[in-house]
Amino acid sequence: MEPPPPYAPPYGIGTPGAAPAASQARAFLASRGFPPGLADVMIGNARESGARHMLIDNSGSMSAPDGHVLQGAAGRERLVSCSRFAEVEDMVLFHAELAVALGAPATMRFLNQPRSGPQEVVVRTAEDVAALRKSCASGPSGGTPICAHVRQIGQEIARDEAQLRASGKHAVLTIITDGLPTDGDLAEAMRPLSRLPVWVVVRLCTDDGEVVQFWSGLDAVVELEVDVLDDLAGEAAECAACNRWLTYAPELHRLREWGVHLKLLDLLDERRLAPVEARDLCALILGGGPLPHPEADAAGFFAAVAERQRGLRLPYNPVRGRAHPWIDERRLRASVSGRLCTVQ
Structure with missing residues (x-):
């Protein structure tokens, strides 16, 4: 799969300590197809959220060829088949460029050490996006040690807890995976998160019934609200069953992967909106x-x-x-x- 061209940020965006102007952030979002309303939501969310973490599954099973990415010129896009990890790569590179454009640093952490490139990248600049791209190019291999990483991320959020609460902000943790943890009890590892100001998103890259059931039932086990997302086509089909008047577009899906939590979006696949x-x-x-x-x-x-x-x-x-x-x-x-x- 040909990677999308890297975003070339305007002067000031992506330099350490620089906060991009809203107009520059909107320009990036508009270039990626975001309508004005969703662009405003993304910009507002960047101001309201604190630390942002993405835990990226690069285990061997991610080489399965049942992923999908959107390709083609604007207005002529098509979903084409690829590996699960190619779908993940497309996703995380978008979010990395988004982090730069919004001036909202995001910590991207792989489950396994890539063969080349760093295992963890704190994305602030275009150079950080390039480092992440190098890590993605290594491809998937290894197991699924989700528990250890969740515990470590939880400890990092706990260190920021007082500052987050004082500023009225919350952290975001997005877990991108196609499987079950291979290193212990995930419910136990996630339980400390229930006491922290954090919003958790799980972006699944599989239709496996056991995996979907496990993640969908996790919130009840650990008393932690978790937004479990299917892939784009799956979420769009569920939305259409109740609210066919809405195009559940990639931009909406990206917004939810990023950690924007809106009750209206939760309702889309539950019932027809009033x-x-x-x-x-x-x-x-x-x-x-x-x-x-x-x-x-x-x-x-x-x-x-x-x-x-x-x-x-x-x-x-x-x-x-x-x-x-x-x-x-x-x-x-x-x-x-x-x-x-x-x-x-």
């Missing part, structure tokens, strides 16, 4: 401030949605397999009026 929730999600994605209530001013609501998404780059819709507007206005009309079943 009219007011659909309104709020449209405003969240498209930006531009509050929208009219669809039950009080349906004409104003739909006119505003149409106007706000006019001119936006069409995102990739994994369910349709092609570019499609963020909001399918015909399906949205049916959903907010309770007639979704009549729309084919």
Whole structure:
């Protein structure tokens, strides 16, 4: 797989101690297809979050050829098959470049020592992204010692606990894996996290039923809220089953992998959104401030949605397999009026 070209940050972004201007961060996000609303969410989250950790599974099983990455020019993208680790590489390099663009340092740690390159990279600059790319190029090998790394990351977050609480911030831990730990009891290793200000995301790279069940049930065992994410196609299919009017695009998935936690996004695969929730999600994605209530001013609501998404780059819709507007206005009309079943 050809890696995406590295992001060349504007002057000031990526230099030690420099905080990028919001306009520069928005330029990066716009170049990656983020609409104004989601760009604002990402920028706001970078200000609200503290330490950010990504634990990257580079075990031997990640060489399995059932991964997928998005390739092609904007508007003509397609999901193509690749190894699981190639999918992970595409993901973590995006988040590394995002960390640089947002001025939000992220610690990227591999489960196993790469054959070349560092095992841990604290990404602040474009040079750090290059170091991470070198580590990724080593490919996958070894076991899945998740427990030891979770304990170490937990200790690092604990050292920052007082500062995090004093500033009203939280840490983020994203675990990217396709399997079960091979080095002990993960519930025991994660239990200390339940007492810390940390949001945990698990990004699965497998459809294996045992693995999915294990991670999905972990929050009940350790009393820790965990956001378990499938791959892009899987999450999009679950969203479409309840809210087909929304394009669950790669940008939404990246936002959740990064550690943005919004209740509206949790609901997408659970039930059809209520009219007011659909309104709020449209405003969240498209930006531009509050929208009219669809039950009080349906004409104003739909006119505003149409106007706000006019001119936006069409995102990739994994369910349709092609570019499609963020909001399918015909399906949205049916959903907010309770007639979704009549729309084919």
